[in-house]
Amino acid sequence: MSKRLFDLLCAALGLLVLAPLLLLAALWIRLDSPGPALFRQTRVGRFGVPFTIHKFRTMRVAPGAEITVGADPRITRAGRWLRATKLDELPQLWDVLRGAMSLVGPRPEVPRYVALYPEALREVVLSVRPGITDPASLAFSHEAELLAAASDPEREYCEVILPAKLRLSADYAARASLAADLRLILRTLGRVLRG
Template sequence: MRAYDPVKRAVDVVVGGVALVLSLPLQVVVAVLVRLKLGSPVLFRQPRPGKDERVFELVKFRTMLETDSARGLVTDEQRMTPFGSFLRSTSLDELPTLWNVVRGDMSLVGPRPLLVRYLDRYTAEQRRRHDVRPGVTGLAQVSGRNALTWDAKFAKDVEYVDRRSLRLDASIIARTVAQVLRRDGISADGDVTMPEFMRSTND
């Protein structure tokens, strides 16, 4: 893994940087549409735990309306709009996250960065997902995305940590492109995205 890690980082910087620059015109269009349809702020910013559980600020395009109890906008389902669903299903909301990749907060491939409050809910085995940089896409995402249970997702995350290689990364990226085109696994049954992770059912 020692030779793999610096090469992977170099690939992240080069590929992530090129993708960031090439996607800027599209990002401008998406930003304008987000502003018109969802209002300000255009970007969604949230602290997420990264490698070794160090917290960084994740940046994405907004996909939900602001919480407003007076208008009945409280749950994710109520706040999600057709436009927001389109951004998520096409992964266009993830384009600003390329900046996190270039900065070194994230990698193109790795376990998805989740909420900080989940940190004390993981089993010791599940915490191993933080042994590597989180990714824009990962093995769990191409194995079912949000259609997987939390335990199944975390098992795939740990499997990636153990099996990671440039070949596996290339395979995951290729499978991600195919999955985005099919728009598979966008949400769990009965949820807009995923229900909150409370604690592993394997405890």
């Protein structure tokens, strides 16, 4: 089975089975704070093509930094739970279904961080569809806490965390296979279930 067919089947089945949960989450978000249920943002996809990513909104609608640091005061009550359970990522199944993303692949970044990618790594990382999960996501699952401990979170992200994530993403892209994807999906589900 090809990776794309696997993505299509899993995303379609996931959206169908999880539809009641998705509707309840959307309703809770709308009741919890003013604003839309979904958060949309431009990210950089395969071959550097921009696309709109969809997530459940976990923050108040207000201007702010593109990175989340620790107990960010913008995070709503519903948002804290959605982030802790990773359920805020579920709308990305739609992005997988429409072909902008894959279940497994390097997490897509905003254009201003992609501009910092070294050319050699940029080409490799952007050669595959971005994903909902990948080795870097698992390695940096507590990224917000790491940034909260830094004296300059933006600098810490750009100079320490981003380069480390890029190396992991490039390694994944160079060795991507359906078997590796299945292992990463199982590891991600295990991490989510363990909290």
